[in-house]
Amino acid sequence: MLTGFGETCLLFILTLVCALPLGLLICFGSISKIKPIRWLMKTIVWIIRGTPLLLQIIVVFYGPGLLFDYPMRSRFIAVLIAFVINYACYFSEIYRGGIESITKGQYEACAVLGMTKVQAFFHVILPQVIKRIIPPMSNEIITLVKDTSLARIIGVIELITVSQQIVNNYVILWPLFYAGAFYLVFNGLLTLLFGFIEKKLNYYKV
Amino acid sequence: MAILEVKGIKKRFGDNEVLKGIDFSLEKGEVIAIIGSSGSGKTTLLRCLNFLEFADEGTISVNGEVLYDGVAESSAKKKLKNDDKRLRKQRLHFGLVFQNFNLFPHKSVMGNLMLAPVLQAKSELSFMERWRFERSDAYASIHEKALSTLARVGLSEKQNSYPCELSGGQQQRVAIARALVMNPDILCFDEPTSALDPELTGEVLKVIRELKDSDTTMIVVTHEMEFARDVADKVIYMAGGVIEEAGTPEEVFGHPKSERTKAFLASRKNAASDEK
Ligand SMILES: Nc1ncnc2c1ncn2[C@@H]1O[C@H](COP(=O)(O)OP(=O)(O)O)[C@@H](O)[C@H]1O
Ligand SMILES: [Mg+2]
Numbered sequence A: 001m002l003t004g005f006g007e008t009c010l011l012f013i014l015t016l017v018c019a020l021p022l023g024l025l026i027c028f029g030s031i032s033k034i035k036p037i038r039w040l041m042k043t044i045v046w047i048i049r050g051t052p053l054l055l056q057i058i059v060v061f062y063g064p065g066l067l068f069d070y071p072m073r074s075r076f077i078a079v080l081i082a083f084v085i086n087y088a089c090y091f092s093e094i095y096r097g098g099i100e101s102i103t104k105g106q107y108e109a110c111a112v113l114g115m116t117k118v119q120a121f122f123h124v125i126l127p128q129v130i131k132r133i134i135p136p137m138s139n140e141i142i143t144l145v146k147d148t149s150l151a152r153i154i155g156v157i158e159l160i161t162v163s164q165q166i167v168n169n170y171v172i173l174w175p176l177f178y179a180g181a182f183y184l185v186f187n188g189l190l191t192l193l194f195g196f197i198e199k200k201l202n203y204y205k206v
Numbered sequence B: 001m002a003i004l005e006v007k008g009i010k011k012r013f014g015d016n017e018v019l020k021g022i023d024f025s026l027e028k029g030e031v032i033a034i035i036g037s038s039g040s041g042k043t044t045l046l047r048c049l050n051f052l053e054f055a056d057e058g059t060i061s062v063n064g065e066v067l068y069d070g071v072a073e074s075s076a077k078k079k080l081k082n083d084d085k086r087l088r089k090q091r092l093h094f095g096l097v098f099q100n101f102n103l104f105p106h107k108s109v110m111g112n113l114m115l116a117p118v119l120q121a122k123s124e125l126s127f128m129e130r131w132r133f134e135r136s137d138a139y140a141s142i143h144e145k146a147l148s149t150l151a152r153v154g155l156s157e158k159q160n161s162y163p164c165e166l167s168g169g170q171q172q173r174v175a176i177a178r179a180l181v182m183n184p185d186i187l188c189f190d191e192p193t194s195a196l197d198p199e200l201t202g203e204v205l206k207v208i209r210e211l212k213d214s215d216t217t218m219i220v221v222t223h224e225m226e227f228a229r230d231v232a233d234k235v236i237y238m239a240g241g242v243i244e245e246a247g248t249p250e251e252v253f254g255h256p257k258s259e260r261t262k263a264f265l266a267s268r269k270n271a272a273s274d275e276k
Helices: A002-030 A035-050 A053-068 A075-100 A104-112 A117-154 A159-170 A174-203 B042-049 B076-082 B084-091 B109-122 B127-131 B137-152 B168-181 B198-213 B225-231 B249-254 B259-275
Strands: B004-013 B016-026 B031-035 B057-062 B065-069 B094-097 B186-190 B218-221 B234-239 B242-247
Touching: A002 A035, A002 A075, A002 A117, A002 A159, A002 A174, A035 A075, A053 A075, A053 A117, A075 A117, A104 A117, A104 B094, A117 A159, A117 A174, A117 B109, A159 A174, B004 B042, B016 B042, B016 B057, B016 B234, B016 B242, B031 B225, B042 B186, B042 B218, B094 B168, B109 B137, B109 B168, B137 B168, B137 B198, B168 B186, B168 B198, B198 B218, B198 B225, B225 B249, B225 B259, B234 B249, B234 B259, B242 B249, B242 B259
Parallel strands: B031 B218, B031 B234, B094 B186, B186 B218
Antiparallel strands: B004 B016, B004 B057, B057 B065, B234 B242
């Protein structure tokens, strides 16, 4: 059962580490002034958000083999790629909402003070965006914890897979309880963490 | 020589010609008040001076140097836009105080004042020097400058407050200090008291008066007629994208020549007495 825990945690952490910055990039693309980039990103986000994650995992795992005769060697990598793309798209929409909620006046104040666009973004816009997106982000991240159980569809040995094997082999139910408890504790800790961050950022109001 | 010389500024948004040729000049230490009903193009004019908008035609010169020439560079818009460094340098000739302050809510009062000068100083340093910047003399002098500017607007005791903890009048004074820290040649105000409760306008106008006494060159768009009358050296009345009348406060307020000016002043007088 420990391998199950391990895989689940690893999948969670790697997805976050890759999808948070990738989401920001996709977000820049979807608000870019260059039309083709904007449309491309918007279409990708639309497709990814409009189809089930389960389907995306299957496509990433079997797609390369069927289309290019280049089978995915690692099940784990396949799942990771699907998760990163999926969550990056969701995160990008959250970033976009956050960035668009900052008034034009903030950019103009930076401009008349002689700041570059990059300085304005990192010192004025992004800090305010982070504060605003913490609540929707924490929702999405908690969903991610639970979504990790989807990895079993292509045979990644994550927590639920292991528990179910035990349940089947020994005809006992408690491993599934443990699995449930694990998700609860994991998400409980995350909720506490986000609550803490929100409090930290509460030193100013908007 | 005039510190600012504006000639033939025209600006249109689509079919809407908002500025139809604006000319004026400003001597060092002078204060110009711009009055006019809403929609007459006052904000657009200030935004063109600060390069938040790009005039379609006309020139803007500061200290004899032509900063912007809409005719010669028919693609001046593009040129300036693409030359970010030049654009930023030119913007620093002007400061702008917005109607609704636009302070940085996540920064303390001192943070608001110091952000731009610190970033500017840091951008000229190497990576290692940036690391140690907060212990450098340059940082100390920016800090000192920010503190003394804050004292000028009478908010020394608020240096560690956040904008959300201040009244509107105090926020606007912080915004003025933030603009002053960058040492602009010309400080522009776009209706600095319009977003304030009437009882808070006095403290902001007082700060502007004190700036005049210390010879700050200013362009003030305002609806406060009494204030314009006793602070300004020149008054410009704008209507429908042109300067309808310009002159000393005595000329414009005391003996307006144009019928439109007379009508506008009468309407302001009524509005003012209604308020009272
Ligand atoms: N960015 C813009 N796009 C289109 N029209 C604009 C824009 N900014 C201002 N205008 C128009 O220009 C006119 C003058 O506006 P403004 O300069 O704000 O006047 P004032 O500050 O004197 O009230 C208005 O009719 C306004 O609708
Ligand atoms: Mg205006």
